[in-house]
Amino acid sequence: MKEIEKLIENCIEQTEQSHKTIKLQSEWSSLKHFIKSLNQSIHELNIKREIRSWMESALIGIDSLSWMIFNFYEKRQQHLPFENLLVDIDQQVALLFQEVERCYERMMTGKIEDDDLVRKHVLIQARWESLRLEIDELKMELKEDRWLVVFGQVSDQVEAMMNALENADSYSWDTKYRHYTPSIDKMLAMLGNGIAARVSKDSVTLARHEALIRRWDKLRATMDFHHRSISPAGSEPLMATTSWRGSPVDRGILRYSPSLRSSPIERSVSESRGREERKLQKRTSKSQLGSSPIERSVSDSRRYEQEETKIQKRASRSQLRSPTVMTMRRAATPSFIPRPKTPHTEIPARPHSSMTRKSTSLYTK
Numbered sequence: 001m002k003e004i005e006k007l008i009e010n011c012i013e014q015t016e017q018s019h020k021t022i023k024l025q026s027e028w029s030s031l032k033h034f035i036k037s038l039n040q041s042i043h044e045l046n047i048k049r050e051i052r053s054w055m056e057s058a059l060i061g062i063d064s065l066s067w068m069i070f071n072f073y074e075k076r077q078q079h080l081p082f083e084n085l086l087v088d089i090d091q092q093v094a095l096l097f098q099e100v101e102r103c104y105e106r107m108m109t110g111k112i113e114d115d116d117l118v119r120k121h122v123l124i125q126a127r128w129e130s131l132r133l134e135i136d137e138l139k140m141e142l143k144e145d146r147w148l149v150v151f152g153q154v155s156d157q158v159e160a161m162m163n164a165l166e167n168a169d170s171y172s173w174d175t176k177y178r179h180y181t182p183s184i185d186k187m188l189a190m191l192g193n194g195i196a197a198r199v200s201k202d203s204v205t206l207a208r209h210e211a212l213i214r215r216w217d218k219l220r221a222t223m224d225f226h227h228r229s230i231s232p233a234g235s236e237p238l239m240a241t242t243s244w245r246g247s248p249v250d251r252g253i254l255r256y257s258p259s260l261r262s263s264p265i266e267r268s269v270s271e272s273r274g275r276e277e278r279k280l281q282k283r284t285s286k287s288q289l290g291s292s293p294i295e296r297s298v299s300d301s302r303r304y305e306q307e308e309t310k311i312q313k314r315a316s317r318s319q320l321r322s323p324t325v326m327t328m329r330r331a332a333t334p335s336f337i338p339r340p341k342t343p344h345t346e347i348p349a350r351p352h353s354s355m356t357r358k359s360t361s362l363y364t365k
Helices: 002-077 083-110 115-166 173-197 203-230 237-241 248-256 264-289 293-321 354-364
Strands: none
Touching (some): 002 083, 002 115, 115 203
16 A cells, blocks of 8 residues: 555655646746747837938928028029039939838838838838939039030120121131031031920020021121122033033143033124133222122122123123024033044134143144
């Protein structure tokens, strides 16, 4: 019996110890879960506190940047230097963009369920969007200001070149005409492209550009008329309208010996016309030395028109007095087909230049 009692007591003690062990294990596991949940809550609180500090810093940066933009507009209105302020704005925008992007990524990836943080995040997004629109408007205004400065400089250069062309003397006008004309065309085209590419249209800029175009068109027409009146190419209408005279040799022959390309009646008319033109040039040479090309073009055009009508009347009278057979021109033949031999009365005078004599001798052979 005693042995049985001892065995029962041992069993009771073992069961009590096992219950104690199980109880300790359960209490330890619950303590571990509590510690884990506590650590997790502490970590979440730290994350929320960090995000809240980021959001507060972002809001402060947005307010600071808004104040800097307002200060920029104030300095711009008062015509004060603002280059350093623009550099500070650029640096502040870069830093603020990083902070806003960091808050956005943390709120989207962390799945934080805090009403206060969500409201702050929505506020930051709204204020950042409005600030971004202000920055875009500021960039556009700065771009427009730079464009207006460039437009003013180019317009002043165009006006200066136009004034130089209008006030040029007879010695420097030809050089200025050759160099200034393509430059003015390029500058006006560049200004037109810039105005077409602008988003906002300035009435003052448009009016000045149109005035420059009108002035240049009027000046260009006058200069072209004057340039044609003094250009050697204007006295060779036959070479300009004849298509088969394309060889340089033929052009040289016809240029240095114009008597080969006409009949005797036409040569006499052209000689008389040349004498009249030389007389007109001698009469107008003295008056042309003291005036500008623009002023001479108006008076020269009138004189040339009067003398041209006189020469045409004389030519028509001489053609009416001549027989019909003599007034008929020979058919034009290409340079590689020799012309028929002319009578003794139609042999042209011997040219003065040695180069012209060689070319005419080759042509007659």
